[in-house]
Amino acid sequence: MIPELGHFALILALAVALVQGTLPFVGAAKGDIRLMALGRSAALTQVLLIALAFLALMQAYVASDFSVANVVANSHSAKPLLYKISGVWGNHEGSMLLWSLILAVFGAAVAVFGNNLPDSLRARVLGVQALIGVGFLAFILFTSNPFERVSPAPVDGNGLNPLLQDPGLAFHPPLLYLGYVGFSVTYAFAIAALLEGRVDAAWARWVRPWTLAAWCFLTCGIALGSWWAYYILGWGGFWFWDPVENASLMPWLAGTALLHSAIVVEKRDALKSWTVLLAVLAFSLSLLGTFLVRSGVLTSVHAFAQDPARGIFILGFLLLVTGGGLALYAWQAPKLSGGGLFQPISREGALILNNLLLCTLAATVLLGTLYPLFLDLLTGNKVSVGPPFFNATFVPICAPLFAALCVGPFLNWKRAELGPALVRLRAAFAVSVIAAIVAAVAVDGRATLAAVAFGFGVWLILGSLVEFAGRVRRGRLRTLPRATVGMTISHAALGVVVLGAVATASWNVELIRTMKPGDSAEFAGFGVKLESIVPGQGPNYIAERATLVLTRNGQPYTTLTPERRLFTVQRRQISETSIHTNLLRDLYATLGEGDADKGWTIRLYWNPLAPWIWLGAGLCALGGFVSLSDRRLRIGAPRGSKGRSRTAVQAAE
Amino acid sequence: MNRTLFLLPLMMLVILAGFFGWSLLSGRDPASIGSVMVGRAAPRLSAPSLREGEPALTEALLRTGKPVLVNFFASWCAPCLAEHPLFTRLKEREGATIIGIAWKDKPEATRAWLARLGDPFAKAGYDTDGKLALDWGLSGVPETYLIDGNGIVRLHFRGPITERDLSVILPLLRGGS
Numbered sequence: 001m002i003p004e005l006g007h008f009a010l011i012l013a014l015a016v017a018l019v020q021g022t023l024p025f026v027g028a029a030k031g032d033i034r035l036m037a038l039g040r041s042a043a044l045t046q047v048l049l050i051a052l053a054f055l056a057l058m059q060a061y062v063a064s065d066f067s068v069a070n071v072v073a074n075s076h077s078a079k080p081l082l083y084k085i086s087g088v089w090g091n092h093e094g095s096m097l098l099w100s101l102i103l104a105v106f107g108a109a110v111a112v113f114g115n116n117l118p119d120s121l122r123a124r125v126l127g128v129q130a131l132i133g134v135g136f137l138a139f140i141l142f143t144s145n146p147f148e149r150v151s152p153a154p155v156d157g158n159g160l161n162p163l164l165q166d167p168g169l170a171f172h173p174p175l176l177y178l179g180y181v182g183f184s185v186t187y188a189f190a191i192a193a194l195l196e197g198r199v200d201a202a203w204a205r206w207v208r209p210w211t212l213a214a215w216c217f218l219t220c221g222i223a224l225g226s227w228w229a230y231y232i233l234g235w236g237g238f239w240f241w242d243p244v245e246n247a248s249l250m251p252w253l254a255g256t257a258l259l260h261s262a263i264v265v266e267k268r269d270a271l272k273s274w275t276v277l278l279a280v281l282a283f284s285l286s287l288l289g290t291f292l293v294r295s296g297v298l299t300s301v302h303a304f305a306q307d308p309a310r311g312i313f314i315l316g317f318l319l320l321v322t323g324g325g326l327a328l329y330a331w332q333a334p335k336l337s338g339g340g341l342f343q344p345i346s347r348e349g350a351l352i353l354n355n356l357l358l359c360t361l362a363a364t365v366l367l368g369t370l371y372p373l374f375l376d377l378l379t380g381n382k383v384s385v386g387p388p389f390f391n392a393t394f395v396p397i398c399a400p401l402f403a404a405l406c407v408g409p410f411l412n413w414k415r416a417e418l419g420p421a422l423v424r425l426r427a428a429f430a431v432s433v434i435a436a437i438v439a440a441v442a443v444d445g446r447a448t449l450a451a452v453a454f455g456f457g458v459w460l461i462l463g464s465l466v467e468f469a470g471r472v473r474r475g476r477l478r479t480l481p482r483a484t485v486g487m488t489i490s491h492a493a494l495g496v497v498v499l500g501a502v503a504t505a506s507w508n509v510e511l512i513r514t515m516k517p518g519d520s521a522e523f524a525g526f527g528v529k530l531e532s533i534v535p536g537q538g539p540n541y542i543a544e545r546a547t548l549v550l551t552r553n554g555q556p557y558t559t560l561t562p563e564r565r566l567f568t569v570q571r572r573q574i575s576e577t578s579i580h581t582n583l584l585r586d587l588y589a590t591l592g593e594g595d596a597d598k599g600w601t602i603r604l605y606w607n608p609l610a611p612w613i614w615l616g617a618g619l620c621a622l623g624g625f626v627s628l629s630d631r632r633l634r635i636g637a638p639r640g641s642k643g644r645s646r647t648a649v650q651a652a653e
Numbered sequence: 654m655n656r657t658l659f660l661l662p663l664m665m666l667v668i669l670a671g672f673f674g675w676s677l678l679s680g681r682d683p684a685s686i687g688s689v690m691v692g693r694a695a696p697r698l699s700a701p702s703l704r705e706g707e708p709a710l711t712e713a714l715l716r717t718g719k720p721v722l723v724n725f726f727a728s729w730c731a732p733c734l735a736e737h738p739l740f741t742r743l744k745e746r747e748g749a750t751i752i753g754i755a756w757k758d759k760p761e762a763t764r765a766w767l768a769r770l771g772d773p774f775a776k777a778g779y780d781t782d783g784k785l786a787l788d789w790g791l792s793g794v795p796e797t798y799l800i801d802g803n804g805i806v807r808l809h810f811r812g813p814i815t816e817r818d819l820s821v822i823l824p825l826l827r828g829g830s
Contacts, residue, residue, distance in 0.1 A: 277662060284666075297676045311677045319670050326663040333659050370672070377675055 003068050006056025007147040010097075013049035013104070014137040016042050020107075020130035024123035028195075036119050039126035043111040046133065047104040054088075054101045057146050061088050067153035070094065070146045076159035076569050078540040086170035087160045092294065092310070093146035095173055099290075100136045102174075102181040106210075107133065110185060117206060124192035125185070132184050135317045143313055159540065159569035168228040176221030176248060180286035182214020183251060186258065187283035190276045191325055194332040199272040204265035207279065209628055211262060214282075215255045216624035222248050223617030234575040234590040236605040238504060238613055241390045243298040246369040247289030253362035254282040257355045264351050268413060269339025271352070276336070277329060278355075284322035285362070291318050297373055343415040350408030357401040364393045395453070402456045402498070405491060406463025410470075424470065428462035443507055450506035457502060460495025464488050486627025493619035500612030509606040516599040524606035526587075527551040531559075533591075533600060541565040543576070546591045546600065550580075562591040562602075586610040689790065690798065690806045695723075696788040700754055700778030703763060710778040714752060716804045720826050722751045723798045724774075725791055727758040728766035733795045736813035740773040743819075749826055755779040756786055756794050799825055 020042035027035025060068045061084050064077045074091040075084055083090075089098040107129040114122045140146070163169070189207045193199045225248065230238040239245060258278040264271040292298055295311025342348040368385045375381050406428065410421035422429075436455025440448055468488040471480060511523045515530040522528070529549045536543040548560040563576040580587040586607040594600030690696070700710045715721055724740060726733040743749040753774035755763040760779050767777070780786055789798070792811060799808035799822060807825050810818060 273659070281662070291673070295673070295677060297673060311673075315670060315673050315677065319666070322666050323663065323670075326666055330656070330660045330663050334656060370669075373676055374672060377672060377679070 002056050002059050003065070003147040003149070006053040006060075007145070009049045009052040009056070010137065010141060010147075013046050013053065013100075014134065014141060016046045016049060017130045017133040017137055020046060021127055021134050024127040024130075028120040028123040028127070031120070033119060036123035039123045039130075040111040042130065043104070043107040043126050046130070047101075047108040050097075050101045050104045050137075053147075054097055057094060057097060058085060058088050060147075061085065064157070066155070066157055067149050067151070068146075069148040069150045072150055072154055072157045074160050075157045076540060077156055078569075079160060079165070080539055082167065082170055083160055083165045086164070089173050090160050090164045090169075093140065093144040095177075096136060096140050096144055097146055098174060099177050099181060100133060100140065102177050103129065103133050103136060103184055106181055106185050110188075114206075121189075121192050121196060121203075121206075124195055125188045128188035128191045129184060132188070132321065135320070139310075139313055139317065143310055157569075159567065162541070162565065162567040162572050162574050163232060165540075165567075166228060166232055168224055168232070172221060172224040172228060175217050175224060179214050179216075179218025179221050179248075179255075180251060180283075180289070182210060182217055183255060183279075183283040183286050185210040186214065186279040187321075187325065190279035191328060193276060194325075194328045197332055197335055199265065199276060199336050201266050201269055204262045204275070207275075208259070208262045208266060211255060211259050211279075211282075212624050212628050215252070215259055216621045216628065218248070218252050218255060219617060219621040219624065222252060223614050223621070226617075227614050230610070231577045231579060231588075232574065234577050234603070236508065236510065236588060236603070236607065238501070238610070241368070241385075241387055243369050244289075244293050246365050247292050250362050250365050250369075251282050251285040251289060253358050253365070254278060254285050257358040257362075258282050260351050260354050260358075264348050265339075268342065268348055270342065270348060271355075272336045272339065273329075273333040274355070276333060278359075280322070280325040280329060284318070284325065285366075287314070287318045287321060291315060292369070298369070340414070342413070345411065345418050346416045347408065347411045347413045349416075350404060350411050353404055354401065354408065357397060357404075361394060361397050361401075364397065365390075368393070399452075399456065402460055402494075405494070406459060406467065409464075409467045409487070409491075425463055425466060428459060428466050431462055432456070432459035450502050453502040453506075454499060457495045457498035460498060461492045462495075464491040464495070482630035483627045486623040486625070486630070488623070489626060490620045490623030493616045493623055496612050496616030496619060498616075500609045500614075500616055503609035504607045504613065507608050511602075511604040513602055513604075514594070514599040515602045516596070519599070523604050524587075525552065526557060527554070528602075528604065530600075530602060536563065538565065540569060541567045544591065544600075546589075546602065548578075548589055548602070548604075550587065558587070560587065560589040562589045564591045564593075581611050583611050583615075584609065690809050693806055695798070695800045695804050695806050696790075698723075698752075698785070700780055700785055703753075703755060703760055703767075703777040703779050707776075710752065710754075710776055712804075714776055715800050717750075718802045719750060720802055720807075720828075721800045722749055722822070722826075723789075723800060724751060724753050725756045725780075725786060725789070725794050725796050726753060727756050727794045728762045729758065730794045732813040734770075736795055736797075736815075737770055737773070739814055739816070739819065741771055743822075743826075744773040744775075747823065747826055750775045753777040754785065755781075756791065757781065757783050801825065 020039055023035050024039035026032070027038065057070070059065075060071050061075055062081070064071065064075060064084070066072050070091065070093050074094070075087045079087065087094070089095045107126060110122065110125055110129065114125070117125070186207055189203070189210065193203055225245065226238050229240065229245075258275065261271050261275045261278055265275045291311065291314045295314060297311065368389050371385050372383050375383055406425060407418070407421050410424060411418075432455045435458040436451045439454040440451035443451070465488070471484065509524045511521065513521050515521065517530055517532050520527060520529045527550065529551070531547040531549050533544055533546045536545045543563045543565045545561055545563045548562070550557045550560065558580045560578040560580060562578040564573060565576055566573050575590045575592070577588060577590045579589075586605070588605040588607055590603045592601030592603060695715045698710055698712050698715055702709055715723075722740075722743070740751055744751055751774050753776075755777070758779065758781070760781070763779060767774075783791075795813050797808075797810045797814050798806050801807050808821060814822070
């Protein structure tokens with residue numbers, strides 16, 4: 001009964017979305033205030049209905065209702081409660097429902113917090129948002145209904161993919177979707193602006209918090225995904241340039257570019273059509289990611305329902321959304337008048353450089369991800385594009401980006417001098433060079449490039465702090481806008497990520513050894529002894545657990561207990577790594593195949609600065625949230641600014 | 654000129670979407686590795702015979718002027734079990750010459766397996782240590798190669814052959830004889 005209610009609510013939501021996606025447009029075109037206001041109530045109704053459907057599915061999972069096909073395929077009564085809940089979005093149908101829910105939540109947020117938007121703009125934004133929702137709801141209802149029943153109901157379910165039974169991955173998809181779907185709001189704003197034929201500073205001021213929010217969530221989502229890959233896949237790495245990872249990186253890069261170019265629109269009324277294009281692209285790349293992951297056109301280590309029939313639907317939807325947006329762009333963007341003029345060396349110039357480089361990075365990732373597909377189709381040759389390609393292309397393009405990143409904030413708007421900025425950064429530069437030399441000489445003489453990259457990491461941190469210190473010295477700490485504080489945090493945090501990534505990837509120490517209980521080895525200054533391997537029993541798996549005792553100078557240091565788990569329902573094995581961290585390095589152990597005769601394969605990694613990767617990413621997102629809390633950016637801006645922004649809009653007309 | 658510039662993103666999308674549509678409709682399988690062997694002369698073949706008293710397998714078997722199927726299999730491999738009836742059918746209905754090579758398998762286990770299921774192979778050899786398989790670019794069992802009358806590899810299947818694959822195999826088998 002409850003699944004049917006959920007299904008029914010979903011059908012109603014589609015009907016409401018259809019209304020929301022049509023009538024407010026008519027209202028905005030005719031200037032009919034009642035039709036425009038309809039968008040607001042429709043958005044609120046829609047979110048209630050989809051939330052109801054989502055709760056209905058969650059209820060089916062929590063209660064292990066095995067008359068629902070989706071629950072049978074992805075759940076099992078012996079599964080812990082957390083994974084029963086996360087199982088709701090751990091599959092194709094449920095994740096699409098989550099996507100729709102988040103889409104509706106963002107729509108409702110625009111409806112609730114968008115009081116200070118001009119009526120016609122808000123009506124159009126909600127209309128576009130609803131049309132995207134129509135696409136997803138129709139997709140769910142017609143091709144991937146999560147509420148389908150099976151009769152007779154089986155006694156128990158097939159269980160969730162064991163790799164997904166992990167707290168990190170339980171929250172990775174919702175965060176990622178918050179990011180992806182957050183860009184739908186900027187997309188809706190871009191389309192609405194193109195329809196209105198007007199992009200101005202006020203528009204940029206509304207768009208920026210949405211971009212920022214989406215960007216923060218996406219940052220967290222990607223970081224969580226990378227952390228998961230680090231400790232669950234057991235390969236010691238944190239980023240594999242896998243198509244699925246790339247799919248989330250591309251919108252992040254475009255979103256980062258958008259974040260910066262929107263500042264230029266807001267402050268200087270320039271770069272308008274470029275910013276609108278980025279807003280369209282950020283969401284399009286999110287959709288492209290969804291398409292790549294679910295259609296099966298590329299292979300990936302990540303398990304997801306891959307189905308060409310669904311692929312056709314998503315492709316059609318992608319074409320409609322992106323094609324529609326870009327066609328509208330081609331038609332309307334030439335009419336957007338350029339604003340303030342500026343010299344190449346200026347804050348605007350620096351932000352354009354940032355945009356150029358970020359977009360080049362995104363294009364590089366796109367090319368690397370899709371090249372195997374192109375080549376296979378055109379010539380029949382199979383290739384795989386992996387880390388060597390990205391190390392040779394992506395990493396060098398980062399160098400000028402990082403180099404310029406610290407200089408940009410020193411430059412004035414309109415026209416600036418490069419000299420004074422560089423003078424103020426000379427200490428940071430000197431320390432970075434020393435750090436690079438020390439890294440090259442003391443740590444590892446072979447990895448010269450890694451040492452240079454390490455220097456860049458130091459440069460990012462110091463350069464950002466020097467700029468911040470300059471502001472503080474001028475006695476403006478109290479009045480310092482939070483957006484500036486957020487910027488400094490995020491920029492410096494990027495440096496932290498770079499340091500962590502470089503150190504982990506270049507200077508790690510690895511030991512692979514077949515060991516039997518009682519065997520000892522030397523590893524990175526530690527004595528390692530395999531104490532025992534004992535069988536264990538989890539709620540829905542059986543395990544082999546190794547106990548590795550690490551000693552330093554003969555003194556006991558720590559014990560690592562990597563496991564190999566066999567999930568009984570799916571007959572799948574996964575390794576559970578064991579990590580000891582002191583925030584400066586990780587000691588990382590995995591247990592491989594083996595038996596009592598031959599011994600077990602033990603893999604040990606010493607990963608210097610590895611925790612900094614996720615610490616930095618978290619700080620990066622924190623910087624975004626701090627910036628978001630800036631009162632100038634606050635979504636429900638105070639009344640005073642409401643009046644001002646209205647005037648600004650009218651003045652621009 | 655300026656207008657065209659604004660059309661550029663849309664045109665890029667159309668090209669991309671074209672590729673995606675093509676990929677989806679062509680039914681290609683991105684997971685298949687493909688093979689570098691196809692179109693080249695068959696690799697070296699020398700393996701002791703599985704059947705007692707028969708001479709060892711040599712390259713001459715691949716250059717008889719008739720197309721030959723070479724199948725790597727093992728008694729411990731379940732997919733080999735699945736494709737086995739197809740080889741029996743190919744031998745009985747089409748008179749195909751099939752050479753079987755047991756890969757990383759104990760000869761007596763292979764013999765027992767063939768005795769139980771029937772032996773469709775004209776010649777059968779074994780490659781216990783997997784050294785021969787290295788030359789053939791084997792990634793596992795089962796894999797099947799079709800070698801034409803001139804000793805050129807025409808087809809390479811990774812994984813068990815299926816009914817669908819017969820539509821590709823049969824014309825080459827018949828055409829060559």
